[in-house]
Amino acid sequence: MYIVFDYLNSLSLFAVFLLCLIENIFIAFSAIFIGFAVDGLLKQMKQLVSIKELYWGLSTIFLNTVVTFTGYLLYKYNFIQFELGFTISDFVVDFILLFIAMDFLMYVFHYIAHKILFLNQFHELHHEYDSPTAFSLFVLHPxxxxxxxxxxxxxxxxxxxxxxxxxxxxxxxxxxxxxxxLRKEFIPDFLKNNTMFKWIANTGFHVEHHQNDVHNYGFYTKVWDRIFGTLK
Ligand SMILES: [Zn+2]
Ligand SMILES: [Zn+2]
Structure with missing residues (x-):
């Protein structure tokens, strides 16, 4: 990983920005294409994605690039530090920490975005889609x-x-x-009643939130919805 950062540091900031843009385009297109493929809707993609969604999707990809590039600048100028060497214990502990912290923080801010009218006007854009597709993931207000x-x-x-x-x-x-x-439940039927999926967010869990926004605010897990009584 040191080699990657040495290489990035040797480039102009504009070149790094372009690399961040390419990375974010690749991530978004992969997620969208895999999502439509899982749903068996690749051929209907053109009909299912409106010009308005395309516009917001491109805006989200650009702003995600700004966030990635800002992260790089914060690293370059020592405001944030990364552990670039690999040890299995650091990897596991940090992954669990990031996962739990982001799951909790996103639950809290998602809940607030629904309860405070001023913020809800921004989040409403994402809720225009009762039956979301993988593209809807990128239909977000700036x-x-x-x-x-x-x-x-x-x-x-x-x-x-x-x-x-x-x-x-x-x-x-x-x-x-x-x-x-997705339009189809990602978790196969035989696993639906598995104890683990009582705690992990599945497709139906978030689609339900799109249809009735008074519950299911979690992103990765149902833990916080269970604790705070917002689970359907
Ligand atoms: Zn959503
Ligand atoms: Zn919401």
Whole structure:
């Protein structure tokens, strides 16, 4: 990982920004294409994604790039530190910490976004879709994208996390986002009653939130919804 950062530091800031843009385009397109493929809707993609969604999707990809680039600048100028060496214990502990912290923080801010009228006007855009597709994951108001991005960067500011754990968390974040915005339940029928899925957010859990926004505010788990009585 040291080689990657040495290479990035040798580039101009504009070149790093372009790399961040390419990375975010790749992540978004992978999640969208995999999501539509899982739903068996690849051929209907053109009909299912409106121009308005496309516009907001591109805006989200651009702003996610701004967040990634800001993270790089904060690292470059020593406001945040990463652990670039790999040890299995650092990786596991930091991954669990990031997962639990982001799951809790996103639950809290998602709940607030629904309860405070001023903030709800921004989150409403994402709720225009009762029957979301993988593309809906990227239909977000700029204020919301920057809000979640700021929470993420603030968390990274608080500790020196393993860069490998950060990468693993980011991959899981996109996967869970995609799973929550499918037309078909991602969890196979035979696993639905498994105890683990009483705690992990499945497709139906988040789709239910799109249809009735008074419950299911969690993103990765149902833990906080269970604790705070907002689970349906
Ligand atoms: Zn959603
Ligand atoms: Zn919501």
């Amino acid at each position: 204020i919301e994208v920057m809000g979640f991005g700021s929470i993420w960067l603030m968390l990274l500011y608080l500790g020196e996390f393993s860069f490998y754990a950060i990468m693993a968390y980011l991959i899981l974040n996109v996967m869970m986002g995609m799973i929550g915005h």
